[in-house]
């Protein structure tokens with residue numbers, strides 16, 4: 001998994017990589033600039049009239065100057081602005097400045113008339129991970145002007161003004177796209193920074209995960225390439241028992257759709273047998289949405305150990321008898337998946353937490369998490385609380401959101417890269433619950449079940465949204481689950 005290292009460590013990483021590979025820092029900057037330009041030329045409408053690049057004094061500015069040259073070589077009209085005397089800029093900035101072709105228009109920022117032509121693009125190379133204090137003076141004036149412009153805005157590495165691993169503390173460039181090098185800086189994954197980042201794109205500049213591992217601080221980014229090795233393989237003689245028997249408990253009156261969604265998702269994730277146990281006096285009153293599902297009447301006494309995995313909570317309601325909740329925990333000794341009202345009931349009855357089997361997977365959204373551990377002032381504090389909670393209770397916490405964060409009982413924290421905003425729709429969390437339960441039932445370790453569940457769920461959302469966009473509903477995500485295996489090359 002790709003380590004998310006701190007902004008402070010980036011310099012050391014660069015130095016180590018440069019000396020190990022025998023290349024210069026200028027070469028690495030050229031790679032970063034080329035990676036940016038490769039993204040730009042394949043993503044941005046080629047009919048733009050003008051590209052404005054704003055270059056600060058450090059290496060982020062140096063990237064901007066190199067990008068100016070490379071875009072001009074590809075016949076874009078480029079106007080470069082620099083903010084500080086070139087003599088006072090970083091060495092690699094200067095080296096790139098001296099390589100600028102005549103066709104790049106160059107102006108010092110304080111001599112600019114402030115006009116931005118229509119159909120143009122703004123590229124922000126003012127500050128990168130080297131920001132070390134709030135933006136003031138000429139820098140602040142520039143960012144304020146740019147933030148008012150209607151042109152498409154693109155940030156190099158990180159929107160200027162945003163610190164790499166903290167909450168924003170002053171003026172920040174508001175990008176439509178952020179093209180970050182090598183790994184996502186931690187602050188690019190915080191929900192409070194959504195309006196600064198726009199769409200996030202991570203471009204590889206060739207530094208290996210092994211090189212980065214030396215600097216890791218226990219935070220990682222989960223990508224498609226990490227997933228296949230987490231999967232179990234099945235063979236020609238596998239039978240449905242090998243694929244697991246799953247029970248989904250929840251679904252009070254009027255809310256049985258939630259367990260139906262979880263159960264359907266478990267089937268599509270390859271579970272052999274899936275049962276529903278709605279919280280109704282007569283569970284046989286409901287009709288499962290698909291005929292492959294079965295109903296289970298739980299009388300609070302049966303041994304549940306016949307099931308390979310259990311998920312509890314979707315649509316359960318808060319009227320559940322706590323003795324029943326306790327009876328489930330007493331009758332099933334393997335790790336379980338807990339979601340929705342299973343979590344809300346836990347928040348209301350904190351003593352229950354000690355009865356939950358170790359390594360169980362809890363999947364709160366931000367509000368459910370707040371009910372469990374109290375308010376957090378920002379995502380950094382929330383991450384810290386997630387870590388303490390997972391370590392103290394020996395549980396796996398899947399904190400759902402745009403970049404769902406999986407925290408393991410040893411404190412490692414893994415951000416998911418898959419998914420999109422179209423997944424913010426009723427029931428998409430129920431789908432995730434069913435998927436994680438399915439992998440658990442197929443014999444995956446709870447850690448692998450959580451990671452595979454989260455990644456495949458996000459990918460299913462991406463695939464389904466290609467044809468449904470804003471109209472996507474949770475059932476569309478379920479229908480796309482089989483394609484996620486194809487996409488990742490998992491038989």
Ligand SMILES: NC(=O)C1=CN([C@@H]2O[C@H](COP(=O)(O)OP(=O)(O)OC[C@H]3O[C@@H](n4cnc5c(N)ncnc54)[C@H](O)[C@@H]3O)[C@@H](O)[C@H]2O)[C@@H](O)CC1
Nearest residue numbers: 028029032058059060127128129130131132133134135157
């Ligand atoms: N491995 C990587 O990630 C690579 C990084 N590169 C680029 O290098 C950047 C980092 O470069 P630097 O370390 O030079 O840092 P920056 O370019 O972010 O700028 C740091 C400079 O700005 C000054 N500064 C910081 N905060 C300020 C403020 N509020 N007001 C005024 N001046 C301020 C600092 O004193 C320093 O001179 C990355 O973000 C990336 O764009 C690439 O060139 C090469 C590869």
Ligand SMILES: Nc1ncnc2c1ncn2[C@@H]1O[C@H](COP(=O)(O)OP(=O)(O)O)[C@@H](O)[C@H]1O
Nearest residue numbers: 365400401402419420421424426427428429430
């Ligand atoms: N903007 C987003 N980007 C990526 N994934 C998202 C986004 N919004 C929501 N999701 C995902 O959708 C799911 C929503 O779950 P949840 O809030 O429990 O919904 P519900 O209770 O309706 O089932 C989570 O897995 C979450 O990660």
Ligand SMILES: [K+]
Nearest residue numbers: 124127158160
């Ligand atoms: K920037």
